[in-house]
Amino acid sequence: MTLCTWQATAAVRDVNWLSGHQLVQRITASHLDWSLVTADPRMVALWQQRGELLDELARVAQVLVHGDFSAGNLLAWTT
8 A cells, every 4th residue: 555545545534643634734824925026816716715715625525644745645546
């Protein structure tokens, strides 16, 4: 069994040492002042919609992750 298969199929236990909702925690702890940078208006709009997007995300199944959000980990394989 591969790590990604295990993470996608393992039951998420309700234990206090297991971090949950990592993306929500990271985004809610971030405060961005868009007036300090020249940002693509689409990014600003996306950031302004973050609450709605996180609400949508809360409705999908939770899976285990290791918290290493990097481009190299954003891979998908088909069987």
